[in-house]
Amino acid sequence: MRGWRTLGILVGAVVLLLFPLVLEQYKLYLASLTLVYLILAIGLNLTLGYAGQISLAHAGFMSFGAYAVAILVPLGVPFEGGLVVGVVIAFLWGLVLGFPALKVKHHYLAMVTLGFNIIVFLVLRNWESLTGGSFGISGIARPRWGPVRFQSDRAYYYYILGWTVLVVASAHWILHSRWGRAFRSIRENEMRAEVVGVSLRNYKLMAFAIGSAYAGVGGALFAPLLTYIDPGAFTLDRSIQFLMMVVMGGLGRFEGPFLGAVVVTLLPELLRASEGFYLIIFSLAVILMMLFMPKGLVEIWDWMVRKMTRRRHGPAHPPAPPEPAAVLEPK
Amino acid sequence: MTDVFQLLVAGLSIGSIYAMAAIGFVLLWQTSNTINFAQGEFVVLPAFVMVLFLTVFRFPFAAAFVATVIVSTLLLGLLVKKVLVERLLKMGVLPLVIATIGLSMLIRYSLQQFWTPLALPFPAIFSRQPIRVGGVIFSSEEVMNVLSAAIVIGTLQLLIRRTKLGWAMQAVAQNRDLASVLGINVSRLVGVTFMLNAALTAVAAVLIAPVYLVKYDIGIGIGLKAFYAAIIGGFNQIRGALLGGLLVGLVETYSAAYISNQFRDAFALVILIGVLLLKPEGLLGIKEEWA
Numbered sequence: 001m002r003g004w005r006t007l008g009i010l011v012g013a014v015v016l017l018l019f020p021l022v023l024e025q026y027k028l029y030l031a032s033l034t035l036v037y038l039i040l041a042i043g044l045n046l047t048l049g050y051a052g053q054i055s056l057a058h059a060g061f062m063s064f065g066a067y068a069v070a071i072l073v074p075l076g077v078p079f080e081g082g083l084v085v086g087v088v089i090a091f092l093w094g095l096v097l098g099f100p101a102l103k104v105k106h107h108y109l110a111m112v113t114l115g116f117n118i119i120v121f122l123v124l125r126n127w128e129s130l131t132g133g134s135f136g137i138s139g140i141a142r143p144r145w146g147p148v149r150f151q152s153d154r155a156y157y158y159y160i161l162g163w164t165v166l167v168v169a170s171a172h173w174i175l176h177s178r179w180g181r182a183f184r185s186i187r188e189n190e191m192r193a194e195v196v197g198v199s200l201r202n203y204k205l206m207a208f209a210i211g212s213a214y215a216g217v218g219g220a221l222f223a224p225l226l227t228y229i230d231p232g233a234f235t236l237d238r239s240i241q242f243l244m245m246v247v248m249g250g251l252g253r254f255e256g257p258f259l260g261a262v263v264v265t266l267l268p269e270l271l272r273a274s275e276g277f278y279l280i281i282f283s284l285a286v287i288l289m290m291l292f293m294p295k296g297l298v299e300i301w302d303w304m305v306r307k308m309t310r311r312r313h314g315p316a317h318p319p320a321p322p323e324p325a326a327v328l329e330p331k
Numbered sequence: 332m333t334d335v336f337q338l339l340v341a342g343l344s345i346g347s348i349y350a351m352a353a354i355g356f357v358l359l360w361q362t363s364n365t366i367n368f369a370q371g372e373f374v375v376l377p378a379f380v381m382v383l384f385l386t387v388f389r390f391p392f393a394a395a396f397v398a399t400v401i402v403s404t405l406l407l408g409l410l411v412k413k414v415l416v417e418r419l420l421k422m423g424v425l426p427l428v429i430a431t432i433g434l435s436m437l438i439r440y441s442l443q444q445f446w447t448p449l450a451l452p453f454p455a456i457f458s459r460q461p462i463r464v465g466g467v468i469f470s471s472e473e474v475m476n477v478l479s480a481a482i483v484i485g486t487l488q489l490l491i492r493r494t495k496l497g498w499a500m501q502a503v504a505q506n507r508d509l510a511s512v513l514g515i516n517v518s519r520l521v522g523v524t525f526m527l528n529a530a531l532t533a534v535a536a537v538l539i540a541p542v543y544l545v546k547y548d549i550g551i552g553i554g555l556k557a558f559y560a561a562i563i564g565g566f567n568q569i570r571g572a573l574l575g576g577l578l579v580g581l582v583e584t585y586s587a588a589y590i591s592n593q594f595r596d597a598f599a600l601v602i603l604i605g606v607l608l609l610k611p612e613g614l615l616g617i618k619e620e621w622a
Binding site (some may be wrong): 054108110111112114115116118119122126178240244245247248251276277279282283284286287290291294 | 366413422425
């Protein structure tokens with residue numbers, strides 16, 4: 001099992017590093033976009049998948065990162081500075097919004113966050129002096145480190161890839177620290193978690209705020225990728241798209257966001273040949289997937305992993321020898 | 332001053348339609364823990380069906396209305412329950428949420444693709460003759476909308492308060508397992524609730540269609556307003572959804588007239604957020620036990 005995992009990571013790394021060298025411009029853009037969405041999905045998976053708090057404001061948090069970069073970089077702030085500002089704003093708003101999450105149940109939180117996303121959209125559209133209103137901000141520069149510029153699409157892809165590795169590693173670290181264990185214990189049984197001494201209040205707030213901060217990172221990387229942002233990029237629809245990524249990928253599973261981000265970003269592209277029908281096919285696919293694979297695409301993934309390990313080592317669990325009859329008889 | 336009264340009726344008129352959608356939404360949540368993200372499309376589809384019966388099959392109005400309610404009940408009630416809900420109910424809240432999001436997209440884009448991306452006109456149901464009371468002029472269409480909604484919601488209240496079916500629904504809403512032990516067929520009841528909801532949204536559709544025109548994407552707005560209404564009033568109370576719907580309609584109408592048309596959707600949201608912060612169970616809601 002461990003060997004396969006290392007091999008998988010190695011193959012993935014080689015593909016992510018080398019494949020972009022041969023991709024044409026549009027496909028390179030899609031690859032970069034998938035990475036950005038992966039970062040956002042990982043954040044939402046922390047909030048929803050591990051800590052069990054639904055958020056429909058992820059696109060709103062994303063906009064903080066995107067607009068921070070778009071507004072600050074022209075003022076001479078380096079890209080990373082803008083990113084940090086955006087992430088801090090997203091984190092703080094995550095704390096503010098996570099606060100009602102302490103008091104309310106699932107469906108209410110869905111509504112609070114949904115409302116928040118719409119308010120963010122309205123503010124972005126109407127605060128023209130800061131955000132450019134519905135025209136948005138164009139000509140967003142890509143990052144540069146002294147003489148090194150990440151101006152070309154390919155260079156910027158590798159820049160995003162670097163951040164993605166950081167995000168994946170930090171998420172992995174969080175989930176394997178006592179934080180991650182606390183998040184999971186909250187999701188599984190709040191009362192039990194509290195009884196054994198997990199401070200619900202702090203961890204729930206943190207799960208929400210950290211998830212939002214990841215959205216800020218994604219947003220900051222998103223703005224220079226398109227070099228143009230407007231409020232329309234951060235609507236409720238986009239938040240719902242992230243929710244679909246996480247649930248379709250597999251809630252509370254580390255592999256989930258990877259599968260979800262790839263499928264939700266690339267499936268519509270593959271279906272684009274069908275013209276106007278692609279949204280219909282996509283929505284059908286969503287419904288069918290929920291009906292037959294409610295745990296998400298990780299089910300296929302697990303099945304493949306099982307197959308592969310079985311082929312190598314023989315049946316993973318040899319059939320247990322029959323129990324002695326005496327044990328089965330009632331006393 | 333006359334403006335204030337006219338806007339009051341206008342706000343109540345649109346609000347009572349939101350209230351119907353919100354009540355259906357609350358009923359679904361109560362009996363089956365379904366957060367129906369397709370509630371807006373559940374209003375749009377019957378509106379299209381009604382246009383079909385009126386303009387293509389040339390039914391008289393009353394017959395078209397009855398046919399629309401029947402089609403809606405079968406399609407959005409029975410079929411959705413049998414195909415989607417029955418299977419997903421056991422899986423918890425989220426898979427059903429995603430499935431209804433998928434369903435809303437499916438209905439919206441199918442209407443756009445297979446029918447028309449344009450707005451269809453819809454015949455006025457009630458005469459547009461203004462009614463004069465003192466110095467104030469009311470639109471009779473708005474008054475009739477309020478009255479129709481009041482009759483429908485009143486009947487529904489009676490059904491829930493006074494009939495065996497209604498008692499069974501209340502029992503399931505309070506404790507699903509216990510209701511099942513007491514011999515209530517929960518699955519059938521969920522089906523009945525879905526059909527009731529579909530009938531409600533069909534009535535809402537026929538009332539709102541002359542106001543908004545019939546277009547494939549108007550469900551997004553209607554669905555959101557139904558959400559707001561349900562939250563503001565209280566997710567576990569039909570009276571709550573009624574109050575919420577009327578409030579949303581009034582706030583929207585008044586703020587569009589007196590403050591800013593651009594932010595008209597924002598004021599209802601401000602109330603929403605205020606309610607969530609101060610009384611998260613909703614204005615008339617009852618605190619649910621932590622589950």
